[in-house]
Amino acid sequence: MGRSLFNKVWDLHKVRTLENGQDQLFIGLHLIHEVTSPQAFQMLKERGLDVLHPERTFATVDHIVPTAAQSRPFSDGLAEEMMKALEQNTREYDIEFFNLESGDQGIVHIIGPELGLTQPGITIACGDSHTSTHGAFGAIGFGIGTSQIRDVLASQCMAISRPKVRRIQVDGKLQPGVYAKDIILKIIADLGVKGGLGYAYEYAGSAVHDLSMEGRMTICNMSIEGGARVGYVNPDDTTIEYVRGRRYAPKGEAFDRAVEYWKSIASDADAEYDDVYTLDANTLEPMITWGTNPGQAIGLGEETPAVDSMPPEQREVAAKAYRHMELQEGQSMEGVPIDVAFLGSCTNSRISDLREAASIVKGRRVKPGVRAFVVPGSMRIARQAEEEGLMKTFEDAGFEWRGAGCSMCLGMNPDKLQGREICASSSNRNFIGRQGAPGGRTLLMSPAMVAAAAVNGHVTDVRELKTREPEPVGA
Amino acid sequence: MSRTTDEIIDEITGPGIPIRGNDIDTDAIIPARFMKCVTFEGLGEYAFYDERYDADGNTRPHPFNDERHSQAKVLLVNSNFGCGSSREHAPQALAKWGIEAVVGESFAEIFAGNCTAMGIPAMTMDHDKIEELMHIVESEPATVLSVRVREQIVQADRRVFEGSIPPASRNSLLGGTWDSTALLLSRRDAIRETAERLPYLNDFVRG
Ligand code: SF4
Helix, strand or coil: CECCHHHHHHHHHEEEECCCCCEEEECCEEEECCCCCHHHHHHHHHCCCCCCCHHHEEEECCCCCCCCCCCCCCCCHHHHHHHHHHHHHHHHCCCEEECCCCCCCECHHHHHHHCCCCCCCCEEEECCHHHHHHHHHCCEEEECCHHHHHHHHHHCEEEECCCEEEEEEEECCCCCCCCHHHHHHHHHHHHCCCCCCCEEEEEECHHHHCCCHHHHHHHHHHHHHHCCCEEEECCCHHHHHHHCCCCCCCCHHHHHHHHHHHHHHCCCCCECCCEEEEEEHHHCCCEEECCCCCCCEEECCCECCCHHHCCHHHHHHHHHHHHHHCCCCCCECCCCECCEEEECCCCCCCHHHHHHHHHHHCCCCCCCCCEEEECCCEHHHHHHHHHCCHHHHHHHHCCEECCCCCHHHCCCCCCCCCCCCEEEECCCCCCCCCCCCCCCEEEECCHHHHHHHHHHCECCCHHHHHHCCCCCCCC | CCCCCCCCCCEEEEEEEEECCCCCEHHHHCCHHHHCCCCCCCHHHHCCHHHHECCCCCECCCHHHCHHHCCCCEEEECCCECECCCCCHHHHHHHHHCCCEEEECCECHHHHHHHHHCCCCEEECCHHHHHHHHHHHHHCCCCEEEEECCCCEEEECCEEEECECCHHHHHHHHHCCCCCHHHHHCCHHHHHHHHHHCHHHCCCCCC
């Protein structure tokens, strides 16, 4: 019997079995940011420990960074303090920091791949649950807490139990207007927000391998929303071509040797899995959440589910979600009015997301009364989008164009929902209060759907806008 | 209370506090705006903040606001508790508030791992038993619960409720190695050997 990529990479990085039964796993790449690292550095200092592999650790600032006025000191004193702590720690321990002056700053899960740090067959840890994103490259990425950040800083290792592996086979072809985001929302809706507990997800099948690296990152990113700490896609030619030539990618003959390695760690054709789940991409339609967790999602053609029809343990959560969202059972999500449109986050703020959204917006206007903004995932994406004219398209349509960061994905910077505002969002979490206002409401959807909602002022089937020419603007 | 790093953790004794509901996420346990800090100190007062206070800062009915539970050490929860973000701020906020053990139907993986790494036992238990325990604690908040790691039980008065703690966490708590840094560092030679065989750390010449 063959082995899965997950088990091959795990075995290669396993230092030893610990007495408690866990494995000590070597971490090839450690990414840190300003929110979850300062306490870990503090713990190191208290114990007089050093960073074992500062050259395998890289830092960026994303969560608290303001996206409008970025001059220092930040107007928010606490944000400034966190920024200073990161500057100080990276200087003291000799860790490379992609700060605002570097031109490389951005959301941690976006810049890793962009700079070629994220490569197939490596283990990655980061104090952020969406570290699963990097699995798109056939890497194994673990979201970790602060105590584990301390462990990785000190020993370049973590203590962890080996999960099982579930293969998620998505065959068929996506229809126009249906995207990677819809695939993953459908998987989470089907398997539930805790369906992946104890599993790593291997995403496979023609619909997954037809995706660009960016689409694969969107899918792997949201693995954790389905309870799976790890998600990955086996590396193929698309992966290899994406990595080629990036700053930290191997060069010349080393690249050729790297490709050999990357191919060798892909899952064997006869690999064994602990579980298999299949999904047909042909019949998939745009997905949207109606509730307050990412599993509470339906296709646009469906009606919101009846609480009584759900398994008993889901009913209370669903009833509470309906109350918070002020939505009814058995209603369509199309036409639900929105106040805010947010294009951003490590799920969907890459260049292809912005291109797709811009193609919907082009020649149209944001509905008056809707606050719409674009927050590119990194400075590089921002520059590219500016060069391609996407920024102009968005601004002409009435979107605000911002600097890179997490922004309204979690509302730790000034970008927040107000009061009971309802937001069409390309991000990954619709938890109550997630976007910065306890009463705020979030509808998760693809970037193209966010663009369509911004234009119409309500939830709209993007497929209609895709096939219809825009009406003349300003007539 | 903060623990020393090599303490053996076998028994947590104290009153319980129930937080009902499935899929309670870490944004609910500690809203992101309170994570603007460079230490974990003081997080306790923000645990479940948006459920404890309304938009104007008025107190809402919530177990964490209930005087009768103010001495609680054992948090009782339902399923998939702690899902969402990896923020250790969530268990840290609970710990700073006074929680020393959590008992629930199930926990999100990163949350449970964070708890163990902090020396907080996270014990799972069947729905019905959790319901009973919650009922006991709600009707008699002063009831002292005893969470026993080795035996994997919770004792309430003279009644015993069987639960389960994954072997790795149990061994770490009982062995005093739940803070894994020293353990991981104890074999630097093995770390070095692993690094030496990883193709990508060796110009892809080995492997
Ligand atoms: S964009 Fe959102 S989900 Fe991604 S790292 Fe930032 S806060 Fe976390």
